[in-house]
Amino acid sequence: MTRYLLSRAQQSVLVILAAFVLVFIIGSVIGDPVDLMLPPEASDAVRDQLRRSLGFDQPLHIQFLNFIVRVANGFGESIWQSTPALPLVISRLPATLYLAGFALLIAVPASLALGGWAALRPSSVADRVINIFSLGGVSIVDFWLGLMLVLIFSVQLGWLPTGGYGGGSVVYIILPAVTLAYRSIGRLAQFTRSALLDEYAKPYVVTLRAKGMSEKRIFLHTIKNAAIPIITLSGDEMASLINGAIVVESVFSWPGIGSLLLQAIGQRDLFLIEAAVFVMTVIIILVNLLIDITYAYLDPKVRL
Amino acid sequence: MALWQDKIALLALIWLLVVMTATIGVDYLAPFNPTDQSLRMRLSPPMTPSPTSSLPHLFGTDALGRDLLSRIILAGQLSLAVGFSGVIVSGLVGVCLGLLAGYYGGRTDVIIMRAVDLQIGFPFLMLAIFILYALGPGFWNVVLVLAIVRWPVYARVTRGMTMSLREQQFIESAKVVGCGGRRIMFRHILPNLASPILVLATLEIARLILAESALSFLGLGVQPPGTSWGRMIADGRQYIGTAWWLVVAPGFFIFLTALSANLLATWARAVTDPVHRWRVLAGKRNRDEASNQNNAS
Numbered sequence: 154m155t156r157y158l159l160s161r162a163q164q165s166v167l168v169i170l171a172a173f174v175l176v177f178i179i180g181s182v183i184g185d186p187v188d189l190m191l192p193p194e195a196s197d198a199v200r201d202q203l204r205r206s207l208g209f210d211q212p213l214h215i216q217f218l219n220f221i222v223r224v225a226n227g228f229g230e231s232i233w234q235s236t237p238a239l240p241l242v243i244s245r246l247p248a249t250l251y252l253a254g255f256a257l258l259i260a261v262p263a264s265l266a267l268g269g270w271a272a273l274r275p276s277s278v279a280d281r282v283i284n285i286f287s288l289g290g291v292s293i294v295d296f297w298l299g300l301m302l303v304l305i306f307s308v309q310l311g312w313l314p315t316g317g318y319g320g321g322s323v324v325y326i327i328l329p330a331v332t333l334a335y336r337s338i339g340r341l342a343q344f345t346r347s348a349l350l351d352e353y354a355k356p357y358v359v360t361l362r363a364k365g366m367s368e369k370r371i372f373l374h375t376i377k378n379a380a381i382p383i384i385t386l387s388g389d390e391m392a393s394l395i396n397g398a399i400v401v402e403s404v405f406s407w408p409g410i411g412s413l414l415l416q417a418i419g420q421r422d423l424f425l426i427e428a429a430v431f432v433m434t435v436i437i438i439l440v441n442l443l444i445d446i447t448y449a450y451l452d453p454k455v456r457l
Numbered sequence: 458m459a460l461w462q463d464k465i466a467l468l469a470l471i472w473l474l475v476v477m478t479a480t481i482g483v484d485y486l487a488p489f490n491p492t493d494q495s496l497r498m499r500l501s502p503p504m505t506p507s508p509t510s511s512l513p514h515l516f517g518t519d520a521l522g523r524d525l526l527s528r529i530i531l532a533g534q535l536s537l538a539v540g541f542s543g544v545i546v547s548g549l550v551g552v553c554l555g556l557l558a559g560y561y562g563g564r565t566d567v568i569i570m571r572a573v574d575l576q577i578g579f580p581f582l583m584l585a586i587f588i589l590y591a592l593g594p595g596f597w598n599v600v601l602v603l604a605i606v607r608w609p610v611y612a613r614v615t616r617g618m619t620m621s622l623r624e625q626q627f628i629e630s631a632k633v634v635g636c637g638g639r640r641i642m643f644r645h646i647l648p649n650l651a652s653p654i655l656v657l658a659t660l661e662i663a664r665l666i667l668a669e670s671a672l673s674f675l676g677l678g679v680q681p682p683g684t685s686w687g688r689m690i691a692d693g694r695q696y697i698g699t700a701w702w703l704v705v706a707p708g709f710f711i712f713l714t715a716l717s718a719n720l721l722a723t724w725a726r727a728v729t730d731p732v733h734r735w736r737v738l739a740g741k742r743n744r745d746e747a748s749n750q751n752n753a754s
Contacts, residue, residue, distance in 0.1 A: 167575075168578045176587075179587050183588065281465075284723075288716055288719045291664075291719060292716035294667055296671065300694065300708070301704075304704070396582050399583065400582070415675060418677070426590065430583055430584075438578055
């Protein structure tokens with residue numbers, strides 16, 4: 154077990170290092186950092202001056218060393234906010250995690266109910282409706298769904314606020330969390346259905362039926378066996394919910410990292426963008442690590 | 458389970474064909490010229506009769522008085538083009554690397570799969586946003602970025618299937634006859650992978666259309682005067698209180714198109730994958746037997 158944990162943790166460290174290098178490559182090699190920071194109409198003199206003052210005229214390996222120093226100092230000063238970028242990003246982290254976590258709390262029970270219902274009646278009308286509903290989750294544009302919900306529940310009915318944080322009160326989080334959760338509900342419900350169908354096709358179910366066990370209790374048996382992959386996938390969903398929050402946050406002006414990133418792009422604030430991308434990536438890598446560790450505890454086969 | 462028996466899959470196919478035909482033939486098939494402006498007609502609600510044509514503005518008009526349906530058909534060109542080109546580029550790269558990794562194994566496999574694992578660990582939309590910001594917006598940049606972030610999906614699937622095929626007798630025979638590695642991979646292994654890869658590609662088209670609209674919505678994708686479905690939603694957002702159709706209609710097109718692609722892929726998987734089909738049937742049979750028993754007792 155320890156060996157598995159160590160190798161898994163080592164892998165995560167490698168991915169984080171890769172993310173670090175990648176942020177440098179994308180920001181300083183693929184894109185010209187000066188172009189990325191200045192508006193297109195800036196004069197050549199201004200460009201040259203900025204290039205020299207930030208050390209972007211140096212050879213690449215020196216630039217990379219500068220990058221390491223800059224990251225150590227909080228990814229450099231955000232041009233837009235005039236404070237170090239990293240603390241700014243970290244201060245937005247709780248809002249993003251709160252939104253993604255709330256969405257997961259909606260998604261898991263909803264998809265268990267839908268997937269379970271569909272698996273108990275394969276090829277029935279209910280199964281088909283649930284199938285299309287879950288395919289809808291992976292086919293819908295989340296920001297569009299968000300706008301539609303705003304249109305219906307805020308503009309037309311006036312039940313819920315159109316956006317904002319509202320001190321984290323439940324009224325404010327419902328619409329963004331539902332918007333974010335729908336895609337996960339779709340994926341998880343389909344997965345739950347097929348995991349349960351797999352179980353129902355196994356011989357032990359025949360045995361249970363043969364000895365006269367009620368369908369209700371058989372369901373309890375199958376759901377327990379199907380639970381492990383479902384739990385893993387729910388963990389994966391947490392990672393994709395954090396990822397999806399980028400767009401949804403901007404629709405509901407939710408003060409998380411996603412809307413910060415988009416504002417930073419609008420302000421051409423390269424250092425802030427780099428910090429936001431790096432923090433988001435690290436969070437998702439850590440979530441993935443956590444899932445794998447949980448999985449190893451649940452399923453001894455993985456540890457071997 | 459032929460296509461005409463599965464009515465929903467058939468509808469999905471028809472919708473995709475209609476959208477593709479309409480977007481390709483936008484000059485002939487759109488009810489209005491998508492760039493014709495009319496300030497008098499601006500922000501007209503759906504079904505407003507047009508003063509210049511016998512056809513009404515089915516979905517209303519936008520802030521410049523252009524016919525919304527015609528705009529949507531025009532925008533579909535770019536959305537579908539990004540979806541298809543992205544799938545082709547990422548699929549080519551991913552399938553080739555997956556074949557190499559699965560067939561040769563050893564160090565080739567380790568290097569390619571390490572790259573795949575690395576990238577799958579990354580948040581894909583985040584990566585796309587950042588690369589696109591660095592590259593600057595534009596059609597081919599969007600395609601390139603989507604290819605960069607999505608190739609590992611194909612590589613993973615292809616590698617897994619190649620590894621199991623590699624051990625089979627017909628590959629052994631091909632080797633004995635003297636076929637080279639390239640010939641075996643592309644003439645003997647690849648044809649056997651065609652249907653799962655096509656299913657995956659169909660799913661990916663839906664995914665890329667959604668990703669493109671997200672990127673365009675964030676202002677990183679297609680730039681004016683070009684337009685795509687995501688861009689139209691972004692443009693219409695400021696009118697959401699007064700002219701809801703500007704947001705509702707293009708989003709509905711994305712939804713129906715992506716849903717159709719997903720439905721079609723699900724259908725194709727059920728038909729081409731005997732294991733999957735058997736599982737559904739087995740589940741149903743057990744259930745039927747159980748309910749028969751319950752009825753009897």
